[in-house]
Amino acid sequence: MSFLKNIDISSFDVQVMLPSNYFSFTPLLPSLTCGTVEARSIVEPIRNIIKKKNGQIQFREVECVKIDATNKKVICHSNDDTVLGKTEILLDYDYLVIATGAQVNTFNTPGVTEHCPFLQEVEDTQKIRRSVTNSFEKADLPNLSQEEKIMKLHFVIVGGGPTCVEFTAELHDFVKEDLVKIYPMVQNLVRIIVVQSGDHILNTFDERVSSFVEQKFQRDGIKVKTECRVIGVSEKEIDVKVKSEGIVSSIPYGMVVWSADTGTRPVIRNFMEQIGQSKRRSLATDEWLRVEGYDSVYALGDCGTIHQRKVMEDISTIFSAADKDDSGTLTVKEFQDVIKDILVRYPQLELYLKNKHLRSAKDLLKDSQGNDMKEVNIEGLKSALSHVDSQLKGLPATAQVAAQQGTYLARCFNHMEEYKTSQEGPLQFKESGRHQFRPFWYKHFGQFAPLGGEQTAAELPGDWVSTGHSSQWLWYSVYASKQVSWLTRVLVASEWTRRFIFGRDSSGI
Amino acid sequence: MSFLKNIDISSFDVQVMLPSNYFSFTPLLPSLTCGTVEARSIVEPIRNIIKKKNGQIQFREVECVKIDATNKKVICHSNDDTVLGKTEILLDYDYLVIATGAQVNTFNTPGVTEHCPFLQEVEDTQKIRRSVTNSFEKADLPNLSQEEKIMKLHFVIVGGGPTCVEFTAELHDFVKEDLVKIYPMVQNLVRIIVVQSGDHILNTFDERVSSFVEQKFQRDGIKVKTECRVIGVSEKEIDVKVKSEGIVSSIPYGMVVWSADTGTRPVIRNFMEQIGQSKRRSLATDEWLRVEGYDSVYALGDCGTIHQRKVMEDISTIFSAADKDDSGTLTVKEFQDVIKDILVRYPQLELYLKNKHLRSAKDLLKDSQGNDMKEVNIEGLKSALSHVDSQLKGLPATAQVAAQQGTYLARCFNHMEEYKTSQEGPLQFKESGRHQFRPFWYKHFGQFAPLGGEQTAAELPGDWVSTGHSSQWLWYSVYASKQVSWLTRVLVASEWTRRFIFGRDSSGI
The missing domain is CATH 1.10.238 (Recoverin; domain 1)
Structure with missing residues (x-):
């Protein structure tokens, strides 16, 4: 996105390939799950962005299924869902920028794909939202025993990252602030539990943050099970193994949301096997975001990892x-x-x-x-x-990194001709001359983890950690300013206001 | 809805059964299909309405599958979609109010259920909305011939009622006002055609209205095929038969929307067979909305027809x-x-x-x-x-009739005890004494058919017919005032404003 916004269309013929025709502002995905923000408010049709670029960018709603770096071709499938099968489309490229992002990692745990919604795409959040209200409706049916009701209202969240914490907090708020008012008969039966395989939730954050969150969750009645690995999910139960004790136990659930670590998309996996990187989790790039060994293929965002050389x-x-x-x-x-x-x-x-x-x-x-x-x-x-x-530290798998990489890469492309003669990069130590460009340099602006109840944990540069209401307001303003367009900015802000006044909507659509 | 809002909860124990947990304001359904209004803005969770009634109404998210009027029982299925099948729930009643509405009538035309989205539920409109943008994305794929592109952008609408006309107009506006800006390459390929089996579209309206609409559609380049019956729909073609000539022709299409006449829901069909009304299209009731022969079963809205006695x-x-x-x-x-x-x-x-x-x-x-x-x-x-x-005239199948019937019936229930001794109804001619209640009396406030381009055809009482911009504003104000709650009223109004400023959103979600 930041790449498209910044690329100079006069010198390049840009083609965008994506299986859906919109960009979404992913950091707000957890807010969608409970209707704090509506899906429409965080998406922007790609063609609107193209329109602002005077239509010089071609967009194709296709899914890329294979990258052939040797012949500089990509093979795409159209989203046709006819019985005749998908149409195959072949596209040539001079430069290829891969920004597919990662996908949820199921670690091949049996039953996950069948029974757990993920927290990844806009569609997922809509499914989760329907599921949540559905659980309450089901629990209120007259023919259920108290035990069955408790089971239906047992929400299990697998994972421990910021997305997962934010979803847990949203769910808790949705239940406490809105649903108890309209489902008074089942309010005391709700149980929320977070299952995390690491020893802490939010383990990419400062320790002060993660222990604050764990304490807040405890006060809110949200159970956190750390060091606990999910080994299987069946239709009504989830099997977990406590690492230290090795004991396997089954938890009956009403709804499981899977928000575990990031995995590799099939098309990237396939490409990595071609280029001999099959043992990695994401594409290795050099400090200029070029996939190692392929000068005309770039990877940015969660699908690539910069392989920083050591001094x-x-x-x-x-x-x-x-x-x-x-x-x-x-x-x-x-x-x-x-x-x-x-x-x-x-x-x-x-x-x-x-x-x-x-x-x-x-x-x-x-x-x-x-x-x-x-x-x-x-x-x-x-x-x-x-x-x-x-x-040496790896970059976090956040939208912040991807956005900076996009801007960086667009700048490289825009100055490609100019810097061929007057290089801006550092001295090449191995050979003579200088590098054409400066390597990518990540500037960390901090990270947030909304905790519900108008509180947000924030970690800002300069070792500044804050948890509370003030950082919630910081969060509101930062996220509003990061929206794709003015329209979505207005929509998101008005929905936050609406939530304050009217609460969230519980219709099962 | 109007029944629930008006029923006096102190004297009755009310149970509401519905397969979804929200009411929708159906007259705005066509606006949803192109994103003029968002689905969330026209729905209201039933439990919110119940909350305003101090929670004295029980709501169950179940689908009623069988009515046993002899034993005063209804059999419902829960919306569980587990492999174990649906849970059956049995409920007793003293009085049963049936207000299921009708469903789209396919006339058993082969292929309709498989290939045509309907214009009936909120979910349908979301499907249609995705389909429309999807057609444009598909038409813009690079490997298509001009002919194939035209085919993908051929929209066929079957039906001729107000809903159908409004959808056609919405679609036309969406294409002309929004989509051409972001899909400039395919704008001249769009074709919209309305297939109607009657001799005019809008044939429940005044003739002046229907000919005005036909002329407006002609000016807009929308083809109207009257006296034309659909005899089959396959994956890419729709077969129609011109009634007068008897010639069958195939029209290749990109998308078909089916909005034909109303049919009977299976549960009502089943009930009608039980009580010997199997040859009818909807339940026959007397002038007090009681299903004929069953004093404790009431039918209102599209699922019942009042059988007015002749003088x-x-x-x-x-x-x-x-x-x-x-x-x-x-x-x-x-x-x-x-x-x-x-x-x-x-x-x-x-x-x-x-x-x-x-x-x-x-x-x-x-x-x-x-x-x-x-x-x-x-x-x-x-x-x-x-x-x-x-x-003698049948009542139109509109939300207006259903709303008045609901209010009427709630009033009857609320005064049931009181009027047992002092009847308010007219003299009974056959027997002595008076009827307990006045029969239902429909007051027609006119009807609307929005035509797109900020024009609406209106037919008001007193033989007043109007087509144009002024009635569009009348339409805006009437529909805003008819919203379920203040929240939805604000939302709908703000979305109308948003459409004026930003246009409609074309993201395929």
Whole structure:
């Protein structure tokens, strides 16, 4: 999306292929499940975006099923659901940008696909919404025993990420704020339980956040089962195994939502097998988002992972490139000449300097007494930089990363001709000359986990953690500003207002 | 709905059974198909209405499958879709109010159920909406010939009632106002055709209205095929037979919507077979909405038809009841004493007087010279009233009738005890005493048929017919005021505004 918004259409002939004709603002998906926000309000037809680009972008509502990187072709299927089968469409490309996202990972757990709705697409959330009200309607039928009613109102959520926590909170609020008013007879029978295989929920967040959430859930009567793996789902029961004890138990449920880790889409899996990456979970790209070994194929978002090179892997190349007079030692000046390029090429160095509270990279060159060194040999450089790579971190699988990558990539494409002659990238250490572009650089603006009851856990840059009502308002404003268009912005805001005044709608549509 | 809103819950124990947990404002269904109004905005959870009644009404989300009037029981199925099958629930009743509405009539045309979406439930409209945008996406695939594209964008609408006309108009507006902007490449390929078996569309309306609509459709490029019966629908073609010529032709289509006449729901069909009404299209009720022969079963809305007794059927009973002194002739006074009851019992008499421009029923008693008669014998009365029954008209199958019947019936129930002693109804001619209640009396407030392009055909009481922009505004205000609740009223109004500003959304969800 951010790629499409920023790409310069005058120099490229862009074709977009997607199995649905709209973009959705995925961070609000959990809000859809309980009707806090309507599906229409977070989607934007792709063709509207194209219209703003004067229609120079071609859109095809097709599903990409195979990538042939050798012949630079993609094979797509149309969404025809006729008995004649799907129509196959073959498209050539010069550059291919893969941004399919990931899909829910079932870990091949038996019964999951059959019995659990996922939290992934807009359609899923609509299914979940219908299911929730349906559970209440079913529990209110006259021929049920108390036990059966409790069973029907037992909601099990598998997973522990922010999406899962937000859905749990939404569900809890929906029940407490809206449904109890219209289903007073069943209100005390509702049980919500979160099953997480890790040792904490929200384990990509700061520990303070995750323990706050666990405590809040406990106060709200939401049970959290950590270190607990789902081993099977049948029509009315879910089998879980507590890791430490190895005991398998069955939990009867009314509804299970599966929101576990991300998995690989079949088309990406197939492509990865072709290019010898079959053991990975997502496409490995270099720091310029190019799929390794395929210069004209780019991957962004959750379907790719940047394989950041380590400083120590390249240390001797760096040393010989920096040692211009081949003296076998680097002077401080030689080191300073090259350090800017190292900082750009290896972002972990900057993180390292920050964590060590060093003002500049020059401060690395100190001897054990803390005195500045005049020059350094290869062993000295190695020991100075030896801990830098410990700061290497994978990027989170969030919309924030994908959006920044899209903008970055569009910029690369737009400047492709210009930077062929005047490269903007850092020095190439292995070869002569510079890289054409700066590598992708992720700027983290923090992350949110709405907790329900007008509270949100926020983790912002600068080690700032906040949980409470103020961050809920921050959340409202950030998410409103991130909407695709002004129309959706107005709609989402008006639905938040509507929820305050009228509550959520419980019609089973 | 109007019944539930008006019933006095203190004296009755009311149970509502419905296969979905919401009411929808059906007159706006066609607006849903193209996203002029969102589905959420015209539905109201039944439990919200119950909440306003302090929860004294029981609601069950079940589908009624069998009515056993002899034992005063109904058999319902829960909406469980488990492999174990549906749960059967048995409910007793003292009074049963049937208000299931009708369902689309396929006339057993082969292929209709498989290939044609209907225009009946909220779910149908969502399916149609997805289908419409889907047709445009399919037509824009690169591997299609011009001919195939035209085929994919050929919309066939079967039917000719107000719903059908409104949908056609909505579809035309959606294409012309919104879709051409984002699918510019296919805009000239769209064809819309209405297939109607009668000789005119809108044949329940005034002739001026239907010819205006036909002309407007012609100007808009919408083809109207009257006197044309659909004899079969296959996956890509619809077979029609022109009645006059008897020629069968096949029309290739991209999408067919079936909005033909109303048919009988299976549960009603089954009940009608039990009570010997199997040859009818809907339940026959008396003028008090009681199913004939079953005093505790009421039918309202499209699933029942009032069987209004004719004056001439009862003429001798009326005569002997009126002839209090058994003289064999009625004096003017005797006639006047009874005429008020006749007017209430046989509404066709009032219509007759109005059409003949007679000021009062007394004016009926004139001889051939136009002089007032002093008295009249049975033959004289017969000839005076002989043409009255020609004014008998069935009630239209509209929400307006159903709403008035609901209010009427709630009033009857609320006053049941009170009127046992002091009857409000007209004199019983066959037996002594009075009827407990006045018979149902329909007050026609006119009907609308929105024509698209901000025009609406309106037919109002007093022979007032209007087609144009002013009636569109009348339509907006009437439909806004008829909404179920203030929330839906606000939502519908804001969506009309949104459509003016932003157009309709074309996302395929």
